Amino acid sequence: MKIGVITFPGSLDDVDAARAVRYAGAEPVALWHADQDLHEVHAVIVPGGFSYGDYLRCGAIARFAPVMTSVLDAARGGMPVLGICNGFQILCEAGLLPGALVRNSRLHFVCRDQWLRVENTHTAWSSRYERSAELLVPLKSGEGGYVADRSILDELEGEGRVVFRYVGKNPNGSLRDIAGISSPNGRVVGMMPHPEHAIDALTGPTDDGLGMFYSVLDSLVAA
């Protein structure tokens, strides 16, 4: 299985996403922002970082990158896509996921180990978890507060599209403690915390994040 990891100028956690793919037993494929070709990958990860510096608004420029045109097309065709942190922001900017990410309520960048609760185990990226399982995963972002209209939030809740929720003190002011959401078909997931930094207790708080990468491989085999 080949999983593409996009690198924009300013991407930072692309090497980490690729490592997580490798740990899960799949082959990571580097995708360059200026290249429309997805090189026959079976799924795509849009990694964390500060794409193009994010001086305008997080993800606002990256959504126009040539590679994103192909990702959007592929996602509409059912390809699993995971946006982590800046990747989540980009997927929201691109309209693949609803809502937006705003500055943390305390206005500071926050880097901490964060407990998450798995709310939906029926997405392409969360099937390996037990429902209500709690994961300890790094969160590191300055603009991680998830916001959306009440009607959208109600829709997300109603359709079970809230995939992860923060447990304990809300770290960034996200509405309804939302840490990650999915598309209606569960193939596209965006989340602020970094599961790719929780794949080995040596370098992360736990290996709780690895389940996401196994999940997508399961979904690809099943498909």
Next chain:
Amino acid sequence: MTSVHTIDSVQHAESTPDLPQPYLELGLADDEYARIRDILGRRPTEAELAMYSVMWSEHCSYKSSKAHLRYFGETTTDEMRAKMLAGIGENAGVVDIGDGWAVTFKAESHNHPSYVEPYQGAATGVGGIVRDIMAMGARPLAVLDSLRFGPADAPDTRRVLPGVVAGIGGYGNCLGLPNIGGEVVFGPTYVGNPLVNALCVGAMRAEDLHLAHATGAGNKVILFGARTGLDGIGGVSVLASETFSGDESAGGRKKLPSVQVGDPFTEKVLIECCLELFGRGLVVGIQDLGGAGLSCATSELASAGDGGMHVELDRVPLRANGMTPAEILSSESQERMCAVVKPSDVDDFMAVCAKWDVTATEIGEVTDGERLVINWHGETVVDVPPRTVAHQGPVYQRPVARPSTQDDLRADTTQALWRPSDASDLEGTLVRMVAAPNLASRRWVTEQYDRYVRGNTVLAQPADTGMIRIDEETGRGVALATDCNGRYCELDPYVGAQLALAESYRNVAVSGAKPIAVTNCLNFGSPTDPGVMWQFSEAVRGLADGCRELGIPVTGGNVSFYNQTGDTAILPTPVVGVLGVIDDVRRRIPIGIGAEAGETLLLLGDTRDELDGSEWAHVVHDHLGGRPPRVDLAREKLLCEIMIAGSRDGMISAAHDLSDGGLAQALVESCLIGQTGARVILDPDMDFFVQLFSESAGRVLVAVPRTEEPRFTEMCTARGLPWRKTGVVDPESGALDIQDVASFPLDVLRTAWEGTLPALFD
């Protein structure tokens, strides 16, 4: 631009020998100016004067410190030098860590800019040190920051600290470099003069080492990265001021603050671009543009190479209109590098830069001969022997005198101060100390730094040392710690510098890594004060002698003088960074206790009544006087060997260095970080207060699995390292129980420890 600026060419300078020049305003002394005229055989042009003035400044030339810094070289033995691939004088020192890996690391101060403009000052401090590491051909791997501020509750600290922390985070996080450690210290002498010392570590394959050499006549000089603007010009703006009448209204020109403005995205792209250039072998020599900008880069590249270089300055891409040659040469615009490239590689070089959208411009070439010649629209504005600019600046033997107040300071010990003795006083003191700004949790600060990015961080704050994996296959990694106690250095700068070295060395060892090299960032007051120069020379001697005794070389460093407010200098603050290597990071030793089912707590080393200069004396009595703790480097070495053996054989499950706040602080942190309680039994034959709060050096608190206890203690005994069984880890209690003192519930300790900085800065 409306005004017309007459170019002060070499020809013009020759024909106007008596033109008055503003050298004093540029910081050059009469005799320095006379020497420049002597070197050139004429008056310098405006551009040459700008180059000499920035390159002969204290910051670039080390003119007051050079005479003392030579001692580092004199005390480095061949054996110590064996692992050094590059040392003092290069952009950063490089050491061989085995398996074909070379590691480079360096610290640099950005103190004054961070006081003027905390966010940008600190941000560009990170940017500058990262480029120094890149200039060695290495991939930057991690940063650490050693910070000093005024009292935590001082109004200006509320302005400076949040800005500095946000600047370090804002820049470093965007670069994708984990921040793995450093220090935050509060003290009254830093109130008008904070210290912001940034350290960066990078790695490369040993054969990829790049040095800042411009060799090979005909090779091209390429400037790449950001455009050159009017930021960070500082004193050189004096040169421009008389040539622009009412320049506020002149098109495209406005005065900019002399603190540079950073653009971390440009730097991130520049890092990746440089690494691709290195990887493809397209670079002969490379230099970053930091302090003194192009003046420094061109003169250093040329003088370290064959000696000759020709530059067409009008080719430099600018972001402001009407910049003069002098301004272009001294601009400190960030995110720029200068490379020397073979003519046959120029096209490939440019293609890599284009891929990363990095502006790159061929500005000149390496020439035969020994002159650095810089043209501006066809006229020669600089024609100098580059070594006279870069390396032959003035060297001063500043007066050195031990302050007359030093004896009184040393006589004013803590012996007469009130000490807690009964259990309830000790209990109150412990809780008060844990919450003191210098001992409280740094989480408010470190939570703003990304410590995870790139996935190789094995240890980071609040660990004693930061540890980074370098080789994912073998697990080989490096550990880094920075330390300095300015109070000890004030009491005795020689011993104080050795204590800083000992603590940093010990912190590295406590993680299980073997210390192999040292860098420093020497922060002092004004070199024109003989007392400050005495502190400086003592600290340098102490550090160099200490390194010789420990057998690890100083591979580089940085000096920052003039850290004072009025006549009051900061405490002498020679920050010492120690680099260690560990064969396999999986054997690292964490701080937190409770990882194993049953653990015994052992205190290694000797505890003496050493409270002078301690955190206790500072917090409880606002007292500074007496003698610093004794330093015993042979003991530190032994302790280090024991820690490494313990790590290698899996005998130690957790360890924490004892330093500020003594055993009490180490116990509290070990419990809170491990989220596990402990039962502690103090030595009934020794004063409890001394046991809990003395800051005797050479001590480590270790947690040893019960099964390993006999083997470990036998090893200590056999090697002659004193140890004492201090207690046991108690996962059930949820408290730190110190028998005959008090039982401290962990949540009470956590509230005290973690509450201080948020209460002050949120």
